[in-house]
Amino acid sequence: MGSVRLENVTKRYSDVTAVDDMNITIEDGEFVSFVGPSGCGKSTTLEMIGGLTTQSEGSVYIDGTDVTDLPPKDRNLAMVFQNIALFPHMDVFDNMSYGLRIRGAEDEAIERRVDEAVETLKLEGMLDRMPSELSGGQRQRVAIGRAIVRDPEVFLMDEPLANLDAKLRVHMRTELQRIQRKLGVTAIYVTHDQEEAMTMSDRVAIINDGELQQIAPPLTCYEEPTNVFVAGFIGSPSMNFLEGTVADGRFESEIVSLDAPGVDASTDVTLGIRPEDIYPVDDHRAPTTVGTVRAEVDVIEPIGEKMFVYLRPEAADSPVEERGRAERDSLLMSVSPETELAEDEAIEVAFDQSSIHLFDAASGNALVHGLEREPTPTT
Known part of the structure; x- marks a missing residue:
């Protein structure tokens, strides 16, 4: 009942294109997040929906009906x-019943819908409180309650947790999912x-410069990014690029050389790890690892369950007496906190073959x- 479809949707402001030829289909009951850097067009896309x-x-279609020319009040x-x-x-x-009252709903229906929302949002005992008497999380739940009492086909949420502190944000995003x-309502967030997009969504739509880069389940975007932008944007800390x-059948760069069997290319490329x-x-x-990179440990950042190690790579083909830091590339490695490393220590690292x-370019x-792995020689 709440599918959403955008067909070739574009928004221009004078000579600036905020959203460019957007085509997205969101199924009934899906939770889809629009994510991207500031100014990428995600909020504009939501506002057009x-x-x-x-x-x-x-x-713009909602539940198969063309709502392109309908005002917001008629889009449910x-x-x-x-x-x-x-x-x-x-x-x-x-506050929660206001939308129903201006639509002329009967008192009995209003009380029933508000009671259902209060139970869902765990707001029992708060109906007579004023907003100034509520915490940030409670106010946000009231705002959500005001939305759900209307029984909409689609929820549209534009950074609703941005003003909450970090701990409350984590709690509230769990509440929103629940x-x-x-x-069972369709949600566009x-x-x-x-991190919010990855943890909350059935699918993530990554947008950059007004263009849809990829829409897929979170793990697909993480493990199979469609381009360099998605690879660098999804994941924290960001992917390394060489x-x-x-x-x-061989990859060559300033700091590493490795076999790349099965890669049908003879061109400039970017390696991501x-x-x-x-x-x-x-x-x-x-x-199973490939390639060997000589490097010096630059900075070590222990953060509890893992340890980030910033590396200064050396040029792969430099003789020992001429080894120095490769100017173009640097590497960030994440390891177990038990790993024994020291700043300025010379080490060698390698790449997980299946994750390159x-x-x-x-x-x-x-x-x-x-x-792919090299075929095992037969004797």
Whole structure:
């Protein structure tokens, strides 16, 4: 009942294109997050779905009906924004029931819907409180309650947790997931926080410069990014990138040389490897690794369950007496906190073969996710 479809939706402001030819289909009951850097067009896209902004081109469909020219009040949507905007002179009950009352709902129906929302949101005993008497999390739940009492087909949420402290944000995003699944309503959630998008969503839509880069389940975006932008944006800390070439089944760069069997390319490429997929060569827990990078430990950051190690790589083909830091590339490695390393220590690291990504240097598009193993010689 709450599917959403955008067909060739574009929004221009004078000579600036905020959203460019957006095509997205969101199924009934899905939780989809729009994520990307500030100014990428994610909020504008949400506003066009809600009817708050008129698209320059394209069409918007909700539950198969073209709503392109309908005002927001006729789209059966509920919106929750970063600015909670409760009426300060109304108590919780009046705030939550306001939308139903202006639509002329009967008192019995209003009380029933508010009671259902109160139970869902765990707001029992708070109906007579004023917004000033509530905590930030409680005010946010009231704002969500005001939306769900209307029984909308689609929830639109634009960074609704941005004003909460870190601990409360984690709690509230769990609450939002629970509420959305209980109600079975379609939810579209805008955030610049990729961790929120990854943990909350059935699918993530990554947007950059007004263009959809990839829409897929979170792990697919993480393990099989469609291009360099997605690879660098999804994941914290970010993926390492090394510029090089592939020719005759071998990748060559300033700091590492490794076999790349099965890669059908003879061009400039970008190699991507995540920090957790780099291992000291003597780590017995390492999977099948390829390539060897000589490096010096620059900075060590222990953060509890893992340790970040910033490396200064050396040029791969330099003789011992001429070894120095490779100017173009640096590496970040994530290891167990028990790993014994010291700053300025010379070490060798290698890459998890199955977790290497290769991208076309010109277009940025993905070529390979995971290198094949060399065939075992037969005797």
